[in-house]
Amino acid sequence: MLDRLATYFRDMSITTRTAIMLSALIGLIFAVSGLIAYQDSEQRTREAGLATLDHYARQVARHQEERFSRIRKTHVHATELFRAQFALGAPVTGPGAFDAMFPRDRRGGRRSAPALYDGGSTPLGxxxxxxxxxxxxxxxxxxxxxxxxxGIVHALGEGVRSDLESLYYFTPDNSLVIFAADRPDRLRFYRRDAPSSLDFQQQEFATIATPRANPGRTMRCTALRHIMHDRSGGTWTTGCMTPVDIGGRHVGTWGTSVLLDTLIEPGEFSDVPRAGVILISHEGRLIHHPDYTKQRRVGPEAMLDLTTTRDPRLAALWAFVQAQRDGRFLGEAPTLDSFVAMRTIDTPGWYALVVQDEAVMRSESYRLILRVTLTAIACLVLQALTILLLLRRQVGTPLRRLIARTRALTRRVPPARHVDVERIAVRDEVTQLTHDFDVMAERIGSAQSELERRVAGRTEALHRANQQLKLNATRDSLTGIPNHRTFGAEVEARMASRNPEGHYLILFDIDHFHRINADHGEGTGDRALTRVANGIASLLREGDLYGRVGGDEFAAFIRAACPAEAMNVAERVRVGLFGLETPGRYGEMIRLNASVGVTGAAPGDSFDAVLARAGIALDRAKRGGRDRATYHAARASQPAGRLNATA
Incomplete structure (x- = not known):
């Protein structure tokens, strides 16, 4: 089979063989270039994606820490008020007040009077x-x-009503007083339905407050549990408890419940595709998981114990958490098939993980390599046809004319002894000439080889010159992205072909760039510019225009539904640039960040006018402390001139 293909290849015309070989060589160059571009894009996408995950992990840990800090402060305040009242030694109310507020129940024990929940006058006001x-x-x-x-749960509960769902006090004798004015069940279970035999002392929220389980007498939080009043088992909550001791005796516990639905705000990570938040207690209990912990899902509480679970995904998750002894991680977790940013929440002793499917983070690189591949295939086909037509016109046609003339001369001369007349009819023009006339064939063959070399060289030189001219005319020589003139022309064309409203110009300026050039040299500054240009290009969306418009200024022209969406894009790029670093003069890493100005395009705007407004917004960002984004709205009286922005 291979011998037949080799013979068929040798029998081709010289122009066809040359076109095939040149196309194969150029295709190999495209393949190597595409592989390098893919690896670079994957690395940059990974770094930007991890920076985003780490940002959200810190945000989750901070929000949860603030929540539990508020709970702890409320409990401490309640304990102080409680002890202060008993330190006075005076009765809290007059005779009969307790009976009025907590009348006896016919089933035994006491319940709260209706006025306490519905609203009304009581002995405590x-x-x-x-x-x-x-x-x-x-x-x-x-x-x-x-x-x-x-009195304390009502007074403090009203004060923290906007932040905390409930505040309650319970005793070792199964008595409970709770403030929860906004709960849909209106506390019906405790006020009416609970039997007098109700005993919750073996529940986790009660056991973690006992002196034996909590010798430090600090606030402790439960694992995810069914809420006590919901007998359907479909309402999940976690709670934080702070014990109260008077005279060395445990008399009660302050508590606050946090419903599963309120642990993580809905839509908090909508801008990060296929990302989720996982909360795990240090004992190995699953507190929140986008796939396993769902409100109104009925199931045993034991299924959330990661230390005994038989679910392979949850077992792998717990093994991963145990391996991170310091509670911090940022990178790829092969056992979870995800990229993970992990932080600790100190007050409840939880781990917060923001995870994203690794396929999502690599999808951008896959899209890039697909675009490069399709472009390369189109270029290969086009250049193969071009080379074939050019060689046939410049080489094939003259050779065929020469062969006809050589054959005419050959007929007049007797054939040489070494010429095989039977093999004269082949497609290779050089072989035909060799067999027609040996000496003439040698000379023609030499001339043909030289001609082919010059044609190929001139073709390649012309191609390189045209490519270089085009690149010099449209691209920035340092970063390779569109230059000021090209970017401005593309923006003008887009505003002319579409309604300018809904388009926004984002202007980026590297903060303290002059210091990088002054302290580390222009070479370091050039590398910083290139990294920022690449970072902006990788963080923008498909279809967004971008280019270099000044020494250390870059701009992007995007389409957005509103200024808030445009600011979100600007913030995403700015945060992505914050993680970029470049080596300095002595090998130290210089962290880069940028100030950003954003403005919208209006009917009748020119590129210079929009750029001037973005410059005003950029100046505000710099005056406001740098490393931030500000917005400047379009005004009818806005001058068209460009305001200078200091670096």
Whole structure:
């Protein structure tokens, strides 16, 4: 088979063989270039994606820490008020106040009066949103503590109502007073439905407050649990408890519940495709997982114990968390098939993980290599046809004429002894000439080889010259992205062909760039410019225009539904650039960041006018402290001149 192909290749005309070989060589060059571009793009995409995940992991940890810090401060305040009331030694209210607020229930024990939740006057003043369940008849001291706790949960609960879903106090004797004015169930379970035999002392929220389980007497948080009042088992919550001791005796516990739905705000990571937040306690309990912890999903609480789970995904997750002893990680986790940013939440002792499917982060590189491949194939086909036509016109046609003339001369001369007349009819023009006339064939063959070499050389030189001229005319010589003139022309063309409204110009300026040139040399500055240009190109969306418009200024022209969306794009690029670094004069890494100005295009605008407004926004960003993005709206009286922005 190979011998037949080799013979067929040798029998081709010289122009066809040359076109095939040149096309194969250029195709190999395209393949190598595409592989290098793919590897570079994958690395840059990975770095930018990890920077985004780490940003969101820090954001999750900070938000959760703030939430639990508020809970802890509220509990501490409640304890201080509670102890202060008993330090006075005076009764909380007059006789009969306790019976009025907590009347006896016919099933046993006591419940809160309707006015405590519905709103009304009580011995402690106006009150609402409070429910209570008292399992046993309390003694005098316990009555005073329950009355004091009722006043405190109402007063503090109203104060933190916008931040905390509930505030409650419960005792080791199964008495509970709770403020939760906004809960849909209106605390019906505790006020009416709970049987007098209700015992919650073995529940986790009660056991973690006992002196034995919590000798430090600090706030502790439970794992994800069914809420006690929901017998359907479909409402999941976690809670934080702070024990209260008076005179060395455990008399009660302050508590606050956090529903599963409120742990992570819906849509918080909508701009990061296929990313999710996982919360895990240090004991190995799953607190939040986008696939496993869903409100209204009925299931046993034991399924969330990662230390005993049989689910391979959850087992791999717990093994990964255990391997990170310091609670911090940023990179690829092969066992989870994901990229992970991990942080710790100190107050509840949780781990916060932001995970993203590795296929999503690599998809941008795949799209790039696909575009490069399609472009390369189109270029290969076009250049193969061009070379074939050019060689046939410049080489094939003259050779065929020469062959006809040589054959005419050959007929007049007797054939030489070494010429095989039977092999004269071949497609190779040189072979034909050789067999027609040996000496003439040698000379023609030499001339033909020289001609082919010159034609190929001139063709390649012409191609390179045309490419270089085109590149010099449209591209920035340092960064390779569109230069000021080309970028301005593309923006003008887009505004002329479409409605300018809904388009926005984003102007980027590297902060303190003059210091990089002054301290580390222009070579370092050039590398910084190239990295920023590549970073902007990789972080923009498909279809966005971008280019270099000044010494250390870059611009992008995008389409957005509103200024907020345009600012989101600018912020995403600015945050992505924040992670870029470039080596300095002595090998140290210089972190790069940029100030950003954003403005919208308006009907009748020119490129210079839009650029001038973006410059005003950029100046504001620099005056406001740099490394930020500001927006400047279009005005009818805006001058068309460009304002200078200091570096």
């Amino acid at each position: 106006y009150m609402r949103g409070v429910g209570a369940f008292i399992a046993h008849e309390p003694d005098g001291a316990e009555r005073r503590r329950l009355m004091a706790a009722t």
